[in-house]
Amino acid sequence: MLVLYDYNSNAIHVELMKSKSGAKILAAYQRAHSLFTQQGLQPQIQRLDNKASTALQSFMTANQVDFQLAPPHLHRRNAAERAIRTFKNHFIAGLCSTNPDFPLHLWDCHIPHAILTLNLLQGSRINPTLSAHTQLHGAFDYNCTPLAPPGTRVLVHEKPAVRETWAPHAVEGWYLGPAMNHYRCHRVWITEMRAKRVANMLAWFPSKIPMPTASSTDRALAAARDLVCALQNPSPALPFTPLDANQHQAHTQLAELFALVAARGLFRSRTRSSAPGPAPCLTPTPAQVRFAVPIVTAEHAPALLRVPTLAPPSPRVPPTATYHSRTDNPGRRRRKARQPQP
Incomplete structure (x- = not known):
């Protein structure tokens, strides 16, 4: 990929290339040069790496763009090196926020989403109140083009005209980014068809970021x-009787x-969000309830008939056992038998 940095708008732009050959680099730079020129940001001076191809230098000379080559092995002289580092960190963070089951062979589909979100965070040097994306492409409407975390698992609604009679109403897919030329639509990857699609109705299933809900x-x-x-x-068109005064x-x-x-x-x-703290607990005043039948209170208690309270039964104690001594003397047993029992 070819990373370009515009100093005035503070915008970072990336063009994809299939190889590092001179022809591919020239084609990518021509696309970026055309984009900045159409937006009124004609480059006056271009600082390049020491390995710039001859074809690229000839193109700049033909378009009256002055260029300078950075010294060998001294990348800090080129401001684009810091922009490259910023974009790499932002893009890697986006890949790390994807679902663990996200197919990584779709990494290049997240580059437009990364460029958009990064330039929305960058401030313009021409007008500090604008973002770099606004300075380059105009105002961004979040309502017309909603954004979501990249690589989120989604269910894509299937329209009745394209699905079978007993087929499911949705198919599984992955969120790739917003569809910039459509109103409130998204670019998704359909797992079953292994193809991209533009859809307007999705069900989100994030794995690392909870869905925001309204309180x-x-x-x-x-x-x-x-x-x-x-x-x-x-509304004056309602077929009802008009309201009186x-x-x-x-x-x-x-x-x-x-x-x-x-x-x-x-x-x-707003006050709670600006000054967080425990909210005061207000105890509501209980409402008085009036019953049709008067409730019996303590003053009516003496007039009521009292029911005798039965005493709880005492625990039963087992009788004490009487033990009789026995002996092997028959005469002693006869004498004891003749004695009167108490």
Whole structure:
């Protein structure tokens, strides 16, 4: 791959090559030169490695681009060397975040995703308030082109027109990156067909990053905003009886109430996020419940009939056994037998 670095926009661009031959390097540089020229970033001076081919130098001379060769074995003189290191670290980090079962022979499919995310993090030198990607390609809309971690396992929805009657409604695949020319679509690799596809409906199964979910507070605030919008902007095409003045006033008050609740909830969520700490526990006041039948209290207890309480039975003690001494003297046994028993 050929890595180019534009100093003014602070953008890092990568072009893929099949080999390091002079023809392949020249073709890759021509594609990059055309891209920067179309965006108004015509290169004036180009610093190259000491191993630049003669064909590449001739192309720069023909396009009025001044070039300088770095000294042999002194890469720090070329600013592109630091850009190469930055891109390598970013690309390796992206590969390490993929699913353990991701097929690594698709590593080159992640290069456009890596270039996009890296330039979105780089700041432009022409306008520090813009990113390098915005300076080079224009504003990036995350809503039109959503991003996801590379190499995530997905289920791709199969449209009814292309699937069989009893076939599954989705097939397994891998996320490769956004489809830049489509609205809210993604580039995926279908495992069964071993081919790329553009899909708009995916089910995500990340292995290292949990999917973000909306809390109950966020859902309640979103519902309150929707109610406020619906109450403040009634649709005139509904086939119902128009609202009178009292109903309109009640709806307006309800909209103001929901707007106030939504604003307070948003303020509390921002306050908690800016100043983390234990939230105060508010004990709600218990509501009084009135029963139709009065409950018996302690003052009514003496008037009630008392049920005698039976004493618990005493434990039964086994009788003490009486032991009679026996002897082998028959006369003594007769005398004992004649004695009266107590």
